[in-house]
Amino acid sequence: MIITQGLTKEFRLRKGALVTAVSGLTLEVKEGEVFGFLGPNGAGKTTTVRMLSSLIGPTAGKAWVNGYELGVDDQAIRRSVGILTETPGMYERLSAERNLMIFSRLYGVADPQGQVQKYLRMLGLWERRFDEAGSFSKGMRQKLAIARALLHEPKVLFLDEPTSGLDPEAAKLVRDFIEELKSEGRTIFLCTHNLDEADRLCERIAIFKTNLITVDSPENLRKRLYGRKVVFHLRAASDAWAEAVRSLPFVKQADLVDNKLVVGLDRPEEQNPEIVRCLVGLGADIQFVGELRHSLEDIYLQMIHAAEAAASQEVRA
Amino acid sequence: MSAVHPTGSRRLDAAGTVSRIRTIIDKEWAEVFKNRVVLLTVGVMPLVFTILPLVILGTMRRSGALSGSGTDVPAGFAGVCGAMSPGDCLQVYVVDQFMLMFMLMPLAIPVAIAAYSIVGEKTTRSLEPLLATPISTEELLAGKALAAAIPAVLATWIAFLVFIIGTAILGVPPAVRAAIASPTWLIAILVIGPLMAVLSVNVAVIVSSRVSDPRAAEQISMVIIVPVLMVFFAQIAGFLVINARLMGLVAAGLVLLDLVFIYLGARLFQRETILTRWK
Numbered sequence: 001m002i003i004t005q006g007l008t009k010e011f012r013l014r015k016g017a018l019v020t021a022v023s024g025l026t027l028e029v030k031e032g033e034v035f036g037f038l039g040p041n042g043a044g045k046t047t048t049v050r051m052l053s054s055l056i057g058p059t060a061g062k063a064w065v066n067g068y069e070l071g072v073d074d075q076a077i078r079r080s081v082g083i084l085t086e087t088p089g090m091y092e093r094l095s096a097e098r099n100l101m102i103f104s105r106l107y108g109v110a111d112p113q114g115q116v117q118k119y120l121r122m123l124g125l126w127e128r129r130f131d132e133a134g135s136f137s138k139g140m141r142q143k144l145a146i147a148r149a150l151l152h153e154p155k156v157l158f159l160d161e162p163t164s165g166l167d168p169e170a171a172k173l174v175r176d177f178i179e180e181l182k183s184e185g186r187t188i189f190l191c192t193h194n195l196d197e198a199d200r201l202c203e204r205i206a207i208f209k210t211n212l213i214t215v216d217s218p219e220n221l222r223k224r225l226y227g228r229k230v231v232f233h234l235r236a237a238s239d240a241w242a243e244a245v246r247s248l249p250f251v252k253q254a255d256l257v258d259n260k261l262v263v264g265l266d267r268p269e270e271q272n273p274e275i276v277r278c279l280v281g282l283g284a285d286i287q288f289v290g291e292l293r294h295s296l297e298d299i300y301l302q303m304i305h306a307a308e309a310a311a312s313q314e315v316r317a
Numbered sequence: 318m319s320a321v322h323p324t325g326s327r328r329l330d331a332a333g334t335v336s337r338i339r340t341i342i343d344k345e346w347a348e349v350f351k352n353r354v355v356l357l358t359v360g361v362m363p364l365v366f367t368i369l370p371l372v373i374l375g376t377m378r379r380s381g382a383l384s385g386s387g388t389d390v391p392a393g394f395a396g397v398c399g400a401m402s403p404g405d406c407l408q409v410y411v412v413d414q415f416m417l418m419f420m421l422m423p424l425a426i427p428v429a430i431a432a433y434s435i436v437g438e439k440t441t442r443s444l445e446p447l448l449a450t451p452i453s454t455e456e457l458l459a460g461k462a463l464a465a466a467i468p469a470v471l472a473t474w475i476a477f478l479v480f481i482i483g484t485a486i487l488g489v490p491p492a493v494r495a496a497i498a499s500p501t502w503l504i505a506i507l508v509i510g511p512l513m514a515v516l517s518v519n520v521a522v523i524v525s526s527r528v529s530d531p532r533a534a535e536q537i538s539m540v541i542i543v544p545v546l547m548v549f550f551a552q553i554a555g556f557l558v559i560n561a562r563l564m565g566l567v568a569a570g571l572v573l574l575d576l577v578f579i580y581l582g583a584r585l586f587q588r589e590t591i592l593t594r595w596k
Contacts, residue, residue, distance in 0.1 A: 011593060053449055056589045079451045089443035091344065093351040105340040106450040108333060148446065 001156055001187040002029035002052060006061035009047050021047040023211050024061065031155075034178070034188045036202035038195065038300060043209040045191045046086060049158045052189065053083045066156055079107065081156045082149035086164070088141040092134030096125055096144050099133050100151060107152035119147035123177070139170030146177065157181065160191045175201065199296040207300060213307045221299045227252065229292040230268045232261040232275065235285035244282055245275055262292060337452045341460025342467070349434050349464070354532075358429040359468055362422055363476040370415035371483040374408060378487065394558055401492050408489065409496040413559060416502050417549045419473060419480075423514040424542050426469035431521035432534035434461055439529060439595055448588050458522070458586045465521070466514035473510045477502075504564040512571035517541055519578035526585045526595050 007025040010018050022044040029035040039045050050056045052065055054077040063070040066080040091099050097116060104112030120126045123143040128136070133144060142162065149157060162178065163171035171194075178201055181188060192198050198205055199218050207213040214221065222228075234241070237259045245263060246254040250271050253264035261279075265271045268291060279286055349355050394413075398406035438444045447457065484494050520541050525534045551557035584590075 050592060055445070055448055056592060075451050075453070078449060081449075083446065083449045085442070085445045085449070087442040089441055089446050091348050091443055092441055093348050094344075098347065102340055102344045103446070103450060106337055106447070106452055108336070108451065145446070 001031040002065050004063040007058050007063050008060040009051060010059045020210060025212055027206060027215055029187060031187055032185045034182050034202045036198035036205035037191045038198055038205055039208040046160060049160055049191060053081050053158050054078050080154055082154035083158045084145055084149045084160060084162055086160045088145035090133035090141055093132055095130050096133055097129040100148055103148050104151050109152050115151050119150055123147050139166050142166060156187045158189045163194055195296040195300055207303045209307055213303050218296050222294055225299055226294050227264050228268055230263050230265055230272060231292050232289050233287040234259050235287055241279055241282050241284050244278055334456055337456045338460045342464045345434050345464030349430050352433050355429050355433050359426050363472040366418050367476040367479050374489060375487050397558060405490050405492050408493045412497055420545050421542055422473045423469045423510040424517045426472055427465040427514045427517040428521045428538040429535055430465035431518050432525055432538055433531045435525035436531040436534045444591055454587055458583060462518045465518045469514045470511050477506045500561045501564050508568050512575055515575045516578055519582035522582040522586055
């Protein structure tokens with residue numbers, strides 16, 4: 001659905017210096033996938049979204065969105081994608097309905113009234129349709145901006161920080177709506193700083209800072225970086241029990257932390273019962289067992305720091 | 318899943334272009350005319366510039382200022398009057414000054430509209446979603462320019478028409494009324510007015526791209542009225558006599574100036590420039 005090959009964007013500053021915002025980005029986002037695009041501020045995420053939605057042109061490289069080539073079929077790309085920009089950017093003096101009608105007409109929607117009504121109802125704004133957008137709360141504006149991005153039923157959606165600055169209830173509503181869009185088979189390119197949100201919504205994520213650092217599913221990244229670990233919560237701890245578990249042939253690692261035995265395994269589903277048997281046989285009281293799940297934040301920070309270290313090493317060399 | 322009209326034929330695309338430009342104009346008018354400053358500029362200026370000369374003409378006629386001494390006009394202007402009586406000539410002279418004021422309308426009104434429209438979009442960051450639609454930057458600029466220029470041109474034309482009707486109601490002599498509806502002022506109102514409005518819009522676009530306050534944009538762009546004021550004072554001082562030939566030259570000059578400023582405005586009004594350089 002989205003393919004980029006060596007996509008690069010450089011900006012010339014007023015003083016003449018050349019700054020690379022995006023460098024050689026190569027990735028593929030599959031149809032119907034929710035793809036997380038993560039990176040720190042200034043990493044080039046918004047520039048990437050702007051290039052892929054044909055708002056600005058790349059300096060080098062190629063990209064195809066919905067089968068249309070960037071720089072060749074720009075109007076077709078804009079017609080076939082929806083974009084939720086970082087700030088909703090509403091016409092504050094106009095009513096919610098008028099705001100959407102304007103965009104329906106600009107997108108050439110066949111039944112503007114019907115589409116506007118559909119999305120105002122879907123996002124719970126129908127009762128406030130005649131109110132000025134400027135009178136809306138942040139959450140309502142965000143919902144209105146999402147409605148605007150969907151009016152022309154795009155197959156590909158670019159969402160730039162969709163829950164930024166929203167209260168938990170509004171954020172949940174937006175997240176649930178993204179889930180609904182996902183179930184409709186739309187491809188969603190999600191830029192977010194909310195890593196928990198990315199973890200919940202995205203099939204795959206890209207970690208990006210001017211260059212692409214990695215692309216994978218959050219689960220695969222966890223496995224790659226930390227392996228799988230199981231925590232056995234014990235009533236009391238003993239080094240001998242840890243040693244016994246460590247001696248099992250399939251155990252990669254076993255560490256005692258307070259009363260918790262953290263065990264590294266390849267296939268916990270098959271290997272856990274044997275460890276339980278071993279510990280019970282040694283007289284341990286097992287209170288409960290759970291898989292240690294590193295947060296996406298751990299993964300993200302580790303990868304970003306590693307990339308920064310590599311980059312500074314490269315500069316020194 | 319798609320609810321969008323299929324595209325492909327040129328005819329459909331032309332229809333799409335017209336529809337998108339009309340949408341922008343509708344949007345601009347719906348939004349900008351909710352702004353009191355703009356509303357005042359568009360409403361009050363034509364009203365003042367129409368009523369004031371009518372009041373002065375009426376007062377002159379009633380006070381007897383048009384007979385006897387005191388009806389002198391600058392020497393250069395006397396040639397314009399030909400065989401008119403000194404009283405009629407004085408009336409034509411007074412009207413000419415106000416006609417120059419009329420020419421401020423196609424300059425000032427578009428500046429107010431365009432400044433509030435463009436800087437307003439910058440501050441609310443509503444240009445990015447707009448640019449993400451299939452609209453081309455040319456269509457968007459055309460929509461914004463027409464939304465700013467049309468009310469200015471219409472206001473000028475309507476004010477001129479009301480003024481002509483007003484002079485007839487006041488009983489202004491036919492010779493004076495003929496001078497008002499002369500080729501000189503018809504060129505000014507019908508040709509130079511729209512050309513000035515186009516120039517004004519493009520100056521406002523250029524200034525608006527650099528500032529983030531609509532009032533600042535409006536004030537800076539208002540520099541454009543200085544040449545008209547210079548002509549106004551030159552005529553009062555007797556350095557300049559406005560005639561059809563001069564108006565023709567001004568119109569030709571404005572065509573060239575418009576082309577230059579349309580080029581400069583269009584260069585600044587590009588997606589990438591707007592999104593990355595407009596602050």
